[in-house]
Amino acid sequence: xxxxxxxxxxxxxxxxxxxxxxxxxxxxxxxxxxxxxxxxxxxxxxxxxxxxxxxxxxxxxxxxxxxxxxxxxxxxxxxxxxxxxxxxxxxxxxxxxxxxxxxxxxxxxxxxxxx
Amino acid sequence: xxxxxxxxxxxxxxxxxxxxxxxxxxxxxxxxxxxxxxxxxxxxxxxxxxxxxxxxxxxxxxxxxxxxxxxxxxxxxxxxxxxxxxxxxxxxxxxxxxxxxxxxxxxxxxxxxx
Numbered sequence: 001x002x003x004x005x006x007x008x009x010x011x012x013x014x015x016x017x018x019x020x021x022x023x024x025x026x027x028x029x030x031x032x033x034x035x036x037x038x039x040x041x042x043x044x045x046x047x048x049x050x051x052x053x054x055x056x057x058x059x060x061x062x063x064x065x066x067x068x069x070x071x072x073x074x075x076x077x078x079x080x081x082x083x084x085x086x087x088x089x090x091x092x093x094x095x096x097x098x099x100x101x102x103x104x105x106x107x108x109x110x111x112x113x114x115x
Numbered sequence: 116x117x118x119x120x121x122x123x124x125x126x127x128x129x130x131x132x133x134x135x136x137x138x139x140x141x142x143x144x145x146x147x148x149x150x151x152x153x154x155x156x157x158x159x160x161x162x163x164x165x166x167x168x169x170x171x172x173x174x175x176x177x178x179x180x181x182x183x184x185x186x187x188x189x190x191x192x193x194x195x196x197x198x199x200x201x202x203x204x205x206x207x208x209x210x211x212x213x214x215x216x217x218x219x220x221x222x223x224x225x226x227x228x229x
Contacts, residue, residue, distance in 0.1 A: 106158035
């Protein structure tokens with residue numbers, strides 16, 4: 001079982017460059033989300049989606065865009081990378097939202113460095 | 116808003132020692148509570164959960180009891196192993212309008228020495 005697959009695993013960007021972090025799940029989960037993990041900060045929610053065509057902002061959405069055109073895929077876009085976006089990014093999914101007692105399935109993360 | 120506070124690390128123990136990682140929360144209504152574990156270089160995995168007051172979640176020798184009166188969900192294990200070395204996160208999902216968001220504590224790094 002593939003579960004939640006994130007690509008790439010590592011990426012180095014220059015300030016101002018754009019890129020897309022990919023996330024795909026093969027479990028037919030309705031709910032998908034993106035977190036960033038920073039030292040001493042825990043995980044913070046960036047954006048989430050409760051189904052295809054529906055997205056909403058989390059705690060720290062500035063500088064990031066998302067879309068959900070299919071159930072399987074939930075890409076995260078950085079339009080103009082900034083050093084403050086250096087972080088480890090995790091994608092997660094669940095059948096329904098976490099408020100319905102649904103544990104999250106996490107990918108292995110993308111380690112992103114912005115120079 | 117919702118918040119989770121867990122004990123600062125790092126925590127270093129010898130094998131077979133008793134482990135407690137404290138977690139307290141602030142939330143309205145009746146949140147669900149979770150402990151996740153992150154092994155080096157990996158994503159987070161669910162360790163255990165509790166969905167209502169006085170529930171006890173347990174898995175792999177770890178336990179945590181949902182205490183509404185003290186708004187706590189402390190993680191315990193009677194005898195830790197080297198393989199338990201990881202970062203542990205306490206988390207909650209709110210009820211009502213906040214039920215699409217999972218709020219995490221900052222994480223506690225546990226190192227178990229042989």
